[in-house]
Amino acid sequence: MGIDIHETLLPGVGLRYEFDNVDGDRICVIARRRGEFEFFVSTAADPDSAQRVFRLTDTEADALAQILGAPRMVESFADLSREVPGLEAGQIEVLPDSRYAGRPLGDTRARTRTGASVVALVRGDKVVASPGPDEVLRAADVLVVIGTADGIAGVRHLIEQAIDQT
Secondary structure, eight states, X not given: OOOOOEEEEETTTEEEEEEEOTTSEEEEEXXXXXXXXXXXXXXXXXXXXXXXXXXXXXXXXXXXXXXXXXXXHHHHHHHHHHHSTTOEEEEEEOOTTBTTTTSBGGGGXXXXXXXXXXXXXXXXXXXXXXXXXXXXXXXXXXXEEEEOHHHHXXXXXXXXXXXXXX
């Protein structure tokens, strides 16, 4: 079930986006041309009663989008894996003693060695979508992997190898 988002051009200001939530509130976001975002709430029955809740700079809005987007991205990959027979999604944490902590993702050669692909990296509240081979893995990073069950298990085995193992 989708949400009906109304978009309105505000000449000289930017764009206004509005939707009604399940509680009967009207949520309004004004995306200003200079990069700021203002958030307002009113009742759906009386949009003129809108009260500003907060303002975000473009950098703060990016941070919020990453926080909200990380779980959704992982959820989307899980949904995809349910729709394609034989395809699964997995999450693999980089532990502090992993031989790949502090090394670039490309050093794992995960796709070549297992056939599974690292499609995202979750680092705290930040998501790196489609991380490149130069992305340095850190302890506590969570890799989002798409592939067969065996491929995901292979990536898990690679990432979980301790430093002293060869």
